[in-house]
Amino acid sequence: MSRGPDGPRSSGEPWGGVRPFSIKTKLGTLVVISVLITTGLMVIAMRTETELRFITVFSMIATLLITQFVAHSLTSPLDEMNTVARSISHGDYTRRVSENRRDELGDLAQTINVMADELEAQDRQRKELVANVSHELRTPIAGLRAVLENVVDGISEADPETMRTALKQTERLGRLVETLLDLSRLDNGVVPLRRRRFEVWPYLSGVLKEANMVASARATMGSGGSHTRTDVHLHLDVTPPELTAHADPERIHQVVANLIDNAVKHSPPHGRVTVRARRGSLPESLELEVLDEGPGIPRSEWHRVFERFNRGAVRRPHGPGSDGGTGLGLAIARWAVDLHGGRIGVAESERGCRILITLPGESSVPS
Numbered sequence: 001m002s003r004g005p006d007g008p009r010s011s012g013e014p015w016g017g018v019r020p021f022s023i024k025t026k027l028g029t030l031v032v033i034s035v036l037i038t039t040g041l042m043v044i045a046m047r048t049e050t051e052l053r054f055i056t057v058f059s060m061i062a063t064l065l066i067t068q069f070v071a072h073s074l075t076s077p078l079d080e081m082n083t084v085a086r087s088i089s090h091g092d093y094t095r096r097v098s099e100n101r102r103d104e105l106g107d108l109a110q111t112i113n114v115m116a117d118e119l120e121a122q123d124r125q126r127k128e129l130v131a132n133v134s135h136e137l138r139t140p141i142a143g144l145r146a147v148l149e150n151v152v153d154g155i156s157e158a159d160p161e162t163m164r165t166a167l168k169q170t171e172r173l174g175r176l177v178e179t180l181l182d183l184s185r186l187d188n189g190v191v192p193l194r195r196r197r198f199e200v201w202p203y204l205s206g207v208l209k210e211a212n213m214v215a216s217a218r219a220t221m222g223s224g225g226s227h228t229r230t231d232v233h234l235h236l237d238v239t240p241p242e243l244t245a246h247a248d249p250e251r252i253h254q255v256v257a258n259l260i261d262n263a264v265k266h267s268p269p270h271g272r273v274t275v276r277a278r279r280g281s282l283p284e285s286l287e288l289e290v291l292d293e294g295p296g297i298p299r300s301e302w303h304r305v306f307e308r309f310n311r312g313a314v315r316r317p318h319g320p321g322s323d324g325g326t327g328l329g330l331a332i333a334r335w336a337v338d339l340h341g342g343r344i345g346v347a348e349s350e351r352g353c354r355i356l357i358t359l360p361g362e363s364s365v366p367s
Contacts, residue, residue: 027070030066030067030070033066034062034063034066034067037059037062037063037066038059038063041055041058041059041062042055074105077097077098077101077105077109078105080097080098081097081105081108081109081112083095084096084097084112084116085112088115088116088119091123093116093119093120093123094120095116096113096116097109097112097113099113135329135332137173137177139210139214139257139261140169140170140172140173141173142214143165143169143210143213143214144166144169144170144173146213146214146216147162147165147166147169147213148166150162172250172253193247193248193251193339193340194248194250195246195247195248196246196247196248196249197244197245197246197284198244198245198247198249199242199243199244200238200243200244200245200277200286201236201238201241201242201243201277203249203252204236204238204256204275204277205236207253207256207257207260207275208234208236208260208275210257211234211257211260211261211264212234215230215232215264216230231269231270231271232264232267232270232271232272232273233270233271233272233273234260234264234273234275235272235273235274235275236274236275237274237275237276237277238276238277239277239278240279243277243278243279243286244284245277245284245285245286245359245361246283246284246285246361246362247286247340247359247361248336248339248340251336251339251340252336252359254332254333254336255288255332255333255336255337255344255357256275256288256290258329258330258332258333259290259329259330259333259355260273260275260290261329262329262330263290263291263292263294263353263355264292266292266294266295266352266353267292267293267294267352268293268294271292271293271294272292272293273290273291273292273293274289274290274291274292275288275289275290276288276289276290276291277289280358280359280360280361282360282361282362283361283362284361284362285358285359285360285361285362286357286358286359286361287356287357287358287359288356288357288359289347289354289355289356289357290354290355290357291349291352291353291354291355292352292353293351293352294352294353295352296349296351296352296353297346297353302345302346305330305346306330306331306333306334306344307331333355333357337357337359340359340360341360342357342358342359342360343356343357343358344356344357344358
């Protein structure tokens with residue numbers, strides 16, 4: 001939509017809001033033409049001494065033909081709009097109305113198409129919300145199940161440390177339920193961040209430990225929907241060891257966990273995934289890297305990596321025990337990084353794939 005001097009202007013509306021082919025103009029033209037035809041026939045009758053009744057019949061026939069033509073041009077788009085509106089009411093948002101008119105009906109067609117676009121986008125976002133919730137809830141549920149199954153099978157005791165692990169997973173599950181339901185508010189930018197200062201090494205160490213535990217649980221349960229790799233080694237590299245960062249730990253957990261999950265899926269047998277953390281250029285800023293030894297991502301696909309439901313175009317990209325995934329993990333990672341005002345992207349790497357994340361730290365705009 002372009003803009004005129006007085007506000008928005010649709011693509012079919014001329015400057016100043018004057019429509020040269022409006023319905024009012026067409027109806028006025030119809031009246032004028034009917035009067036001219038009748039007057040012309042009356043003049044002809046007077047000069048040729050034709051009977052008035054013939055003139056009246058010819059005038060009525062000509063007027064009815066013109067009126068029928070104009071009426072058809074006005075009602076045919078209404079029939080199309082009615083068909084499209086009925087399809088939309090039945091959940092089919094793919095139908096659109098032809099926008100080939102420059103009158104009020106053309107504006108109405110454009111409005112219906114805009115409405116259909118918005119309804120289609122909302123329906124797609126609703127489906128993505130359900131998929132996001134399912135994807136994010138899988139990790140804490142699998143971790144909690146692993147802890148409880150170990151206790152039930154007698155592999156581990158129900159000591160305070162084990163129960164604290166289970167409690168931690170339960171608490172994270174509750175937080176995920178609350179935060180994932182906020183995905184419907186993402187477009188308005190109102191999802192809150194709970195930034196705080198934390199030590200990077202113990203934090204990331206816990207994330208990697210949880211990733212190993214979840215992978216073992218999935219392998220034991222034979223669950224589908226994500227990787228069941230237990231042969232991939234996870235390595236943590238934090239320099240300096242006392243490195244700290246200022247961010248929302250829960251959101252960063254989403255980022256790192258999803259990147260690790262993606263890297264493990266694409267790793268070769270007995271491969272290695274490295275999580276590297278360095279101090280950024282600003283106070284409390286952080287640079288994170290997740291590297292794997294898989295086939296890597298073609299440069300032509302770099303711009304599509306973080307799109308939702310994009311599962312990549314690499315031939316046989318996944319390692320043993322892995323399916324293709326849902327294509328949501330990297331999209332969720334980008335969402336969390338964007339909330340921090342940071343950057344995430346694919347970086348150059350001699351081998352495999354390298355994802356680089358930059359978090360601005362305390363210099364970021366408060367949420």
